[in-house]
Amino acid sequence: MISLMPRAYLVAGTPGVGKSTVAPALASRLGAAVLEVRELADPGEFEVQASKLSARAGSWIRRKGQDAVIATHIVFKPRGVSLLGAVVLRRNPVRLIVELEERGYRLEKVLENVEAELLGVVYLEALRKLGRGKVFQFDTTDRSVDEVVELTYKALRGGLAGEEIDWVSRLEREGGLAELLSRLSARGMQG
Secondary structure, three states: OOOOEEEEEEOOOOOOOOOOHHHHEEEEEEEEOOHHHHHHEEEEOOOHHHHHHHHHHHHHHHHHHOOOEEOOOOOOOOOOEEEEEEEEEEEEHHHHHHHHHHHHOOOHHHHHHHHHHHHHHHHHHHHHHHHHHHEEEEOOOOOOOHHHHHHHHHOOOOOOOOOOOOHHHHHHHHOHHHHHHHHHHHHHOOO
């Protein structure tokens, strides 16, 4: 009997873009297990290096013996497991502020995450680590979970390219960039 090695998919993005909602639905569609990156941290461990996440995730997936969808804000390749693709979820930074404030994030964390989203930090990191052919991005701002799952599923199956997302240009066209940059600049003035 031939035993196939389990494979992995990443659902990545800054906090508040929908990873924890989309990942389980996508995993169900793919017949895969779900792994939240926070499950890979030891108690009291606030920051985990990508190399540790890689080892821990690979070990978890191999032990499980099943394909996995990993919801994460840190891009990494699970060690010893084929990573078939990564979907980076994105959300309008102005709307992300509201989402993170409603979750009770401290202002410093809200602004840090909004800045990362505005600049596409997670997407750029995914491209750097995984290559253009394995990375897809989608705007979740005004989409239902089902719609986002359908887009991600199609992209991971090779039937759809991701979307081009440039928040700076879009917010500038819509007239919201100056106000957002003003809020972000307050970050440096906090004591």
